[in-house]
Amino acid sequence: MQSFFERRGPRLDTTLPSVRHVQELIRIRTPVNVVLLSGQEYDGVIRWQDIHYLAMSTEPGTPLLLISLAAIASLRALN
Amino acid sequence: MQSFFERRGPRLDTTLPSVRHVQELIRIRTPVNVVLLSGQEYDGVIRWQDIHYLAMSTEPGTPLLLISLAAIASLRALN
């Protein structure tokens, strides 16, 4: 139970097209390419998103990769 | 129906010149060039925008490219 002092912060606004676009990619487990501002690129499947991070499976058997939303330059489904 | 707990976040403020400029580029499907802070450049047509991302069609038949607004350095119509 969330304590009175630990007010819930802002939620993902699922009325936004970009949030719904990513929710759909998660739902149908679409492989995506994510390019960061630093130039790094990651291919994988997005498992979940919240207001700070995307969580991706990149290679089978490797732990989840958390990518900071503030670091993302672009994101695109791979097929 | 948006649940009581999933309050709607801030909307695109369509009274702002920059938001209206991009809405017009979307409406008349104008090809644009977008340059990111990382130096990457994308040419294409903007399909939609929200408070976090621009969605662009870059090449026919390829999935939508979501570009983070925070990553954009400059944006210009190509004609």
Place this chain on the structure above:
Amino acid sequence: MQSFFERRGPRLDTTLPSVRHVQELIRIRTPVNVVLLSGQEYDGVIRWQDIHYLAMSTEPGTPLLLISLAAIASLRALN
């Protein structure tokens, strides 16, 4: 007509020296140099500004260049 649900976001605060400085550059069509965090530089005349972007005419007959305020490192009148 702006719908009740599309509340107007924050306006340019024209009591700020930096906003008034740019408004004056716009008013008297002063050529300026804008340097971005990415190192890119643009010379031109600022047409308008809002809380997210500057709009510049860089070369005659070319479309407006929208520059993200978050990408700006420095800005200076050229004369």
Place this chain on the structure above:
Amino acid sequence: MQSFFERRGPRLDTTLPSVRHVQELIRIRTPVNVVLLSGQEYDGVIRWQDIHYLAMSTEPGTPLLLISLAAIASLRALN
């Protein structure tokens, strides 16, 4: 005792998946790899997190390394 004037700022929102993911990594002292936007990488164990920083032990006997959350590109458990 927190003075009336020193209102408590926002807390970590432990209902967010990303906050809980890191809390779990802290709880079971999982070695992680953190990559920053600048390209720097750090391996170590996260000791605590708050809304501005992660605190990591990188090598035995060395002081805590505070990493700014705004600088993080990606974070992943090492096993």
Place this chain on the structure above:
Amino acid sequence: MQSFFERRGPRLDTTLPSVRHVQELIRIRTPVNVVLLSGQEYDGVIRWQDIHYLAMSTEPGTPLLLISLAAIASLRALN
């Protein structure tokens, strides 16, 4: 006269040490060195500051240089 709709935004908080430090550099016209995140460096005298920009005189007779606060890495008096 500021219209009802153009509410004044946040002011410089002159109780903060960093704001007062810069106000003092302005008051006694101290030459400073400002280094930006992009690596660019500027020497000059700060004329004014607001919540978005510093305004510097860099060379005699040249227009004011506006530097975005978000682009600043470090700032130091030169003597």
Place this chain on the structure above:
Amino acid sequence: MQSFFERRGPRLDTTLPSVRHVQELIRIRTPVNVVLLSGQEYDGVIRWQDIHYLAMSTEPGTPLLLISLAAIASLRALN
């Protein structure tokens, strides 16, 4: 005396572990290493912090170096 119109902005939240960690480094004058997103590094002693900047003494007799918190990648005590 702070005028009615110059409302005080947010204070440092000294209940946060990261703020208290830095306050302790200030209190016992611990030499620290600060690495910025741009790759620049500074060694010195932190004199004070507020919600925008850290102020460091780097070499004896040189003026204070103000480092923007938004530019910090990592911070660590040197012993």
